[in-house]
Amino acid sequence: MNLQALVRPNIWHLSPYSCARQEYSAGNATVFLDANESPYNPPLNRYPDPLQHRLKQAVEQIKGIPEACTFLGNGSDEAIDLVLRVFCEPGVDNVVAISPTYGMYEVCAHINNVEYRPVSLGAGFSLQSERVLAATDDHTKVIFLCSPNNPTGNTLERVEVDKLLARFSGIVVMDEAYSDFSSVRPYRLDLQAYPNLIVLNTLSKAWASAAIRLGMAFASEEIIELMNRVKYPYNISLPTQKEALAILQKEVQVKEWVQLILSERTRLMAAFARLPLCREVFPTEANFFLARVSEATKIYHYLIACGIVVRDRSRVELCADSLRITIGTPLENDALLDALRKYEA
Ligand code: PMP
16 A cells, blocks of 8 residues: 555645644653643643543553554544545545445535545445445545444444455545444454554443543554644543543443443344334344334334434435434333334324
């Protein structure tokens, strides 16, 4: 892979902003008169670590990826946007993605004036690597994949993903936001084999911390360095860094939550499948499932009237009359089932 040929020339040649806290890092200084901060209201008066050294060390303990190969962002949404800004020349380049999938790849592409080329999944929402490759051309810089995929819940078949990684000479983004709920080996662990791979993770799902906005991108040192150049200097606030460190200390608790969610997923899906309004429950490896029902939009509004919000995906490709249902607590899941048992078509 020729990285320079993939990167926008203005980014390749960029001299990034050097912030005060980056120029001064080690040492014994106690008087900080370098960053125009207030001397009052500690610790919030000080700018946070721009490259989040301590937090990345904690992430490495859990995820097994070295600091130099880790980017931290304001949610994984920031990483998605940065990938587009680093690699895609507006009005010239394009990106290819599976369809249906997470909506932000398309929105971010359009915000950046980058053509977005969706490629339909096949039977059982399977990845068709030949179809994806056929949608690429000389201006395709990035392919977006998501596994387990949102909103379908399934993981993408490894042989098909491997074909793309081997045959596509641009960047492959593999969004593994939901991989903590899956038994499939995550691509994060195979980064060294694929210099063109960027893996996305987040604290918003299994790590139960959507409010703090902490997403991760794992890739080669060279790719991470490019993303760090383009990000805002202090993109992760001090409160977020602190809360992220705190939740990463609770790995045992988080694993228990994941097990609870998985057992509730089994129970809820089985009960849902027995409801008269259910047509099909699709297999899932995430903390949600997609189900085809008799009349999705009507049921969606009925549930809202009961005080229960699910996601109506019926206007999404391949998802006619489908609802996406997140696994809640046992009480919440029972409330959903009770309401649906009382539903009259
Ligand atoms: N990727 C996928 C596949 C998602 O479903 C979501 C959230 N719905 C995200 C990324 C966004 O995650 P974050 O909260 O880290 O921005």
